[in-house]
Each structure stands twice: as C-alpha cells, then as structure tokens.
Amino acid sequence: MTAREKLNNKLSAGLHVCVGLDTDFSKIPEYFKKEPNPVLAFNRTVIENTKDYAAAYKINFAFYEKDGIEGVKNLIETIKLIPEDLLIIADAKRGDIGNTSRMYAESVFNYFNCDAVTLHPYMGFDSLQPFFEFEDKLNFILALTSNPGSADFEKLELNDGRFLYNAVIEKANEWNIHNNIGLVFGATNSSELGRAIDSFGNMPILLPGVGAQGGSYEDVLAIFGNKGKSNFIVNISRGLIYCDPTEKFPETLREKILSYVNL
C-alpha cells in the first residue's frame, strides 16, 4: 500500500488524529520505569490503545536520537510495533543539498521504513527532489509552523502582498507531480488557515499544535468542514501521550483519543 492509500483509507473512515510519539523518559508514567525498556513499553501501550482510532503516527526523531544508539534501537522497535495499515511519519525535518538529501531520503524511507517525512523548504527544489522521487511515500513540507518564530521568516510579507508561506504552498503545488507532497500548517494559526485553505489543492495537510501549544482541534475541524474537505490530520503529542501519570493511563488515553474522534 502506498503512503497516500494508507492515509486515504483512514481519512475515509473519518479518522484525523495523528498520534505524536514524542516520548520523553522524564514524562512517562512512573509505573513504566520498572520495565526493562520503559520507553518501548510506554510506546507499546500508546500504540495498542490508539491504533484503532488513529489516522497516523508521527515519530519525532529528536526524542530518540538524543539517546544515541539505544534511542535509535527504540526508534526501530517502535516503528515495528505500528500496524502495517497505519501511516508512519518520520518527523525529521530534513532538507539539504540534493546529494545529501538523497542520503537522508534513503535513511527515512529505506532504512527506517517510514511512509512519510517532514521537510524544510528553505533550500528550494533541488534540496527536496530526492524525497519526491520516492513516489509511494509522502513528503510534508513546512508551510506555516505552529511556533512563535513562524513570524520571523514564514510570515514575512512579499512585494505582492502575499506572505512567504503562501509562496511555499504555491511551489509545493507545482512540485506535486507524483501526488506525494503534503503540507505542515500549524493549528495555532487558525485565521491564516481559513485564508490559505483554498490554495492547498489536493495536498494532505498535517496540523500540529493542538494540546500543549494551544491550537484548537475544533477550529481545524470547522475550517476544513466548511470547505467540505477532509484531507487533513491533526498531530497531538504531549496532549495525548502524557494525559495521565497513573496506572489508569491506558484507559485515559483511549478515552482521550476517542473524545477527539467523536468531535
């Protein structure tokens, strides 16, 4: 199954939550710390209790790479725990000269076997093209991010009155000849989302920023719903996976993801 097919199957089932596996040892419930590998035991519990309601999983590589070889082993084992029919997004935010990007692309798609990746557009087409050549994968390009620093560059106004992120969206549409490009658009920017939504074409949109960063899942649903569009997923990391520090964590987690699914 291609990445696009995996995503479309879940979207057709009305599923839009992307579970963010940003696993931080210092934040996981205490009872996992008795396990031989607490991070993996925690991720296993998260996956088991969300897999029926999730549209995708996003694994932020930083949370694993920081533990060196042990972290990379946890990353590999976590990827193996995710059911085959669910999209796995490598949140690695790559983008370099083409020669180097080819190596990054082979790493996330061939070695780690992920279905999708997050990419920085700052270095332009040739820096992302090696990723686009993987036609069965999905490449989520950062358009407008959820953080306050998005004002520094992404929201800079261009001579024609548009903003830099609008130019990124236009380019992403042009580059999307294999239908394997998506966009990242921070859920914290709901007014910009309402204005930009018509420019997305048929690209799927990944919206992080709900929960810990203050973005609203309801706002995202309403904005896409008003346009009759359903090709979006909303990432929630801390707001989901740290929802309960007690041994009731699995139940609370199931209730929490269901509360989003039922909105």
Ligand SMILES: O=C(O)c1cc(=O)[nH]c(=O)n1[C@@H]1O[C@H](COP(=O)(O)O)[C@@H](O)[C@H]1O
């Ligand atoms: O590319 C991303 O996923 C991303 C883009 C963005 O604009 N904002 C953003 O928060 N993210 C990522 O989405 C996740 C958000 O985590 P929480 O704020 O804990 O839900 C983190 O892994 C971030 O690195």
